[in-house]
Amino acid sequence: MRHVMVLNSKGGCGKSTLATNIAVFFARDGHQVCIADYDPQRSSLDWLAQRPADLPAIGGVAAFEDGLRNVPRSTEILVIDAPARVYGTELNELVRRAETIIVPVLASSIDMKACGHFMAELLEIGKVSRKQARLAVIANRVREYTLIYEELDQYLTKLKVPYLGCLREAQNYVRAYARGMGVLELPEYLAWPDWKQWEPIGEWLDSKRSQPTG
Ligand SMILES: Nc1ncnc2c1ncn2[C@@H]1O[C@H](COP(=O)(O)OP(=O)(O)O)[C@@H](O)[C@H]1O
Ligand SMILES: [Mg+2]
Numbered sequence: 001m002r003h004v005m006v007l008n009s010k011g012g013c014g015k016s017t018l019a020t021n022i023a024v025f026f027a028r029d030g031h032q033v034c035i036a037d038y039d040p041q042r043s044s045l046d047w048l049a050q051r052p053a054d055l056p057a058i059g060g061v062a063a064f065e066d067g068l069r070n071v072p073r074s075t076e077i078l079v080i081d082a083p084a085r086v087y088g089t090e091l092n093e094l095v096r097r098a099e100t101i102i103v104p105v106l107a108s109s110i111d112m113k114a115c116g117h118f119m120a121e122l123l124e125i126g127k128v129s130r131k132q133a134r135l136a137v138i139a140n141r142v143r144e145y146t147l148i149y150e151e152l153d154q155y156l157t158k159l160k161v162p163y164l165g166c167l168r169e170a171q172n173y174v175r176a177y178a179r180g181m182g183v184l185e186l187p188e189y190l191a192w193p194d195w196k197q198w199e200p201i202g203e204w205l206d207s208k209r210s211q212p213t214g
Pocket of ligand 2 (some may be wrong): 015016017039041043082138
């Protein structure tokens with residue numbers, strides 16, 4: 001079973017939005033996917049409850065209550081939606097559960113500063129420094145051609161971590177969440193700009209670069 005975690009100690013940066021869309025990405029590829037929601041706010045589980053029956057099925061477990069013990073054995077891809085405000089030993093514990101970690105970052109000075117501290121802590125963790133967990137960052141809720149986006153883009157480019165590009169700020173994410181869908185499941189005429197932005201993320205997730213060797 002592969003474990004893909006969406007992680008950032010900052011709240012509201014798009015962890016659940018990314019986790020649900022990553023789950024959809026793998027489910028559309030025919031994989032058995034389950035979401036483990038570690039956040040008592042249950043955003044991923046609430047999303048799952050709305051998922052239409054005619055779309056590829058995705059499982060869900062309330063990991064904030066029971067950990068991962070209820071994850072079905074048939075699961076191929078476990079997408080882990082992490083809570084906000086995890087530091088220290090709790091962060092270490094969480095990181096132990098994943099081989100692939102994606103960190104969404106918002107284009108705001110507060111979020112970028114917080115991301116700097118968080119990345120420093122994350123890169124210190126043995127599993128990450130030994131490259132037993134592969135890390136990538138994504139700029140989220142981006143308004144292109146804004147100064148703050150340019151700043152974030154430059155900042156993320158300089159980090160010593162793969163930078164998979166940006167996701168624009170779009171109602172499509174809000175719409176898809178409310179319907180238990182991913183933006184990849186919205187009609188092309190509405191969501192093609194979002195589909196384009198998911199291409200490099202999908203490529204990375206499908207490649208060896210997001211999976212530790214050995
Ligand atoms: N790219 C995006 N475009 C528009 N709204 C977004 C985008 N990403 C996240 N959001 C919205 O931002 C809010 C916080 O996102 P969420 O995924 O719940 O963050 P977290 O799980 O990190 O707290 C939600 O209302 C969500 O719908
Ligand atoms: Mg969340």
